Amino acid sequence: MASGNISRRRLLRTVGVGAVGVGLAAGQASGRVDGERYVVGTAARRGALAAKHNAQNVDREIDFGEEGGAVAGQFSDSDARALEADPNVRYVEPDYEVQAFAESEPWGVDRVGALAAHAKGATGGGAHIAILDTGIDADHPDLRANVGEGYAVEECDGPDCTSDWDDDHSHGTHCAGIADAVDNSRGVVGVSTGATLHSVKVLTGEGSGSASGVAEGITWAADQGHDVISMSLGGDSSSSVIRDAVQYAWEKGAVIVAAAGNSGPCVDCVRYPAKYPEVIAVSATDDDDGLAGFSSVGEEVELAAPGSDVLSTVVGGAYRRYSGTSMATPHVAGAVGVLMGNGLSNSEARQRLRDTAEDVGLRDTQQGYGLLDVAKAVGADDGDRPDDPDEPDEPDEPPQGLSVTTGEATAVTEEGATLPGELTSLGSASEAAVGFEYWPQGDEDSKETVKADQLDEPGPFSLDVDGLEANVTYVFNAAAVGDDDSQDRGEARTFTTGGDGGDQPDDPDDPDEPDEPNDPRAPTVVTGEARDIDDNSVDLYGELTDLGDAEAVEPVFVFWEKGNRSRTEDEDDAFDMERPGPFDETVMGLEPDTTYVYVARCVTEDGRVAEGEPREFTTRAD
Structure with a gap:
């Protein structure tokens, strides 16, 4: 039902690129996303030009200074092989999947001696902590005083988003509260309380992201001069583009902290980027100083920190308990903020935490140098810790809303x-x-x-x-x-919901009933971010991530002026997709300075419809 003044130009046909996902469940495997989404590491401008020339589309470009750069996007396999032979190209690799390390549930702040450090005046004032995650809720009463600028690799997508780098999940807000919630006599308190938090949104609300996106976020934080880069995320596979980024950030003076992973119980299973030598890999402990059962371990573990049933901030001004090495990581990030706020360099802060860590009797592969001890790191007396449960002015645990x-x-x-x-x-x-x-x-x-x-x-x-x-x-x-x-x-x-198949008895011996339930598996589709927005045109992107049980689907975009869905438009001249991959279209004839809502949709041959989540864009003014 396209209107007469709307014209479209199909840019892509079906290509075999799968979804770039970042699952928030612990311990899931991750690795190569697909054969045609690559990162090209370049050593010279000529290599970058060659990469961009051969790309079917470019997602992002990253500058690592003297080391070179990287171009991430979609390439045919033949173009990728040709680029590998280019002397101006350092590497060509798939844009690997990463994932946030969280399970579900601030004793930890007290356990690592942060309250004693606060009593000594060590609160992280003057330090800058970048949280690379799903974003930060800047309106949370325990965070708003500390939140500074942000950066969105993936834009916040939801009705409550107040900025592109806002949090549409809660994982990032939870990590931010552990690292640096303010001491305001309510809610929770962070390991540091006076540092400035910066949201670097590299994961969507659904938990999707990519290695190149994480590398872009690391590089941005390093270029801003931020002291600490905290990453409660990772994957199974080494990524050259992330390795480039962490080396660049370390040389810029940042301390990089990352979750060891939630693959436990296991042996030698630390995930990337925590596995890199430039990164502090953090394992998780429980409230008895034992290794948390989910925690990854290995020789790369540098420090342990509390990670079980940690109460912290979540979106909407609330508080929740989460568990994971995701929660252990910001304890260490906050501690680094305290030390660098006191004037230590990145190498000095890292060595100080190693030298003062507490041996809690775990193996080196489980605790590294030991359990984080902020009080000892700043020279505070352990006796100053206000951990008396009878002390009315310092409750053991903030109230839950x-x-x-x-x-x-x-x-x-x-x-x-x-x-x-x-x-x-x-x-x-x-x-x-x-x-x-x-x-x-x-x-x-x-x-x-x-x-x-x-x-x-x-x-x-x-x-x-x-x-x-x-x-x-x-x-x-x-x-x-x-x-x-x-x-x-x-x-x-x-x-x-199931299909319209009438009564379906479960008796496998009934000859009139097939063994398989009459409940077809639906396709899944993701609505991508709109690009090249002008006053009357836009490029819309989507991705079919799973065909379900369909042999082919017809991809379309549905869009309408925000608040006026009666003027819905869709695509007439679509094509069939027989395997997962991206699709897009250019829409023209739009009204200037107008906000539109759009959805990627796939229709099966038997009429079933699968849709992604709606997104918005606003055309430019004349």
Whole structure:
């Protein structure tokens, strides 16, 4: 239903490039993303020109100074092989996948002696800490006083984003709070409290990212002169472009700290970039000073820090407990901030933490030099630590606000499902209305909000929903509103309704029923970032990441003026895709200075529709 004044120019046909994902679950394998998304390390300007000339599209260019540079983008295999032979090219490698290292749950701040350091006046004032992650919620009351500038490799995509580098997940905000939450007599307190935090958003709200994107973020932070670069992320495969970036940052004077990984129990399993010698690799301990069961170990581990059930900040002014080497890492980053705020160089701060670490009896491959000890690093007396549980002015653990979690949908049929949730804390509220929000994936404008119960104590709740469409993926999350106006939403989850196949008995001996359920596996698609935005045109990008059980799909873009979905446009002259890969189109004839919403969509031969999450762009003024 394209309008007459909208014209389109298809730029790409199907190419075999898979999704570049950054999963937030612990211990998942990662590696080569696909055969046609590469990073080309260049030694001279001529090499960069050759890389850009041979690229089907360029995602980013990175400058490592005297070492050279890198061009990341999409290349045919033949062009990649040709570039490998170019004397001005240092390496050609796949743009590897990385992932954030978090599981799910501030005793740790006290355990590492940070409170004693604060009492001595060592709070990190004057230091700059870059958090490379999903972003930082700059409006959080425990962070807003410390948040400085930011940088977005991946832009924040959500209704509550106030900047491109805002957090649309919570992982980055949680890490930021551990490193540098302010001491404001509420919420939580960080290992440092006076440093400046910088959000370097290299992961999307879905946890997607790339090695070249991480390298770009590292390089940006180094070029700003930031003292600490904290990375609670990584992958199984070595990446030359990230190695270039960490070497560049170290030479610029930064300390780079990274999570060892959540592959435990295991042997010699430290993940990249923590595995690089320029990086402080951090393992995780529990509250008994034992190695956390999920923690990766290996000879590269340099320090251990608390990583189990760590309470910290999350998006929306709330607090949650998370576990992972992701949580251990910002303890060390905050400690580096304290030392560099006191005037130490990067090499001096790193050596000081090694020299003062506490031996807690673990093997060298588990604790490295030992457990982080900030108090000893700044010369504070351990007796100054206000860890007396009877001390009224210093609670052992800050209060938790209203919080709710989302469970996995059950009893999913063609037109209904049971949605579970749990109210985990009332905070200061005496009771809370609890329920769910749900909508078809890619169509948040159709969101339904339904109350399930009124609870006066924490506990589980559920809601049976019906009237849904068959063969459609729905997004849902639990939500709670307290009688003190506090609010919280659980993490978003998805489920896909079944097909219209009538009654389906499970008896495998029934000759009229196939062994396989009549519930087709839907394709999945990602909406990419709009590019080359002008006053009347734009290039829209999408990626088919999984065909599901379809043999082919028709990719299209659906777009409309924000707030006026009745003027929806889509693509008429589409083509079929028979394997995963990117697709795009140029849309022309748009109105200047106008915000549009767009969605990448794939339609199967039998009419099923898969959509990515909606994104926005605003055309330039005349």
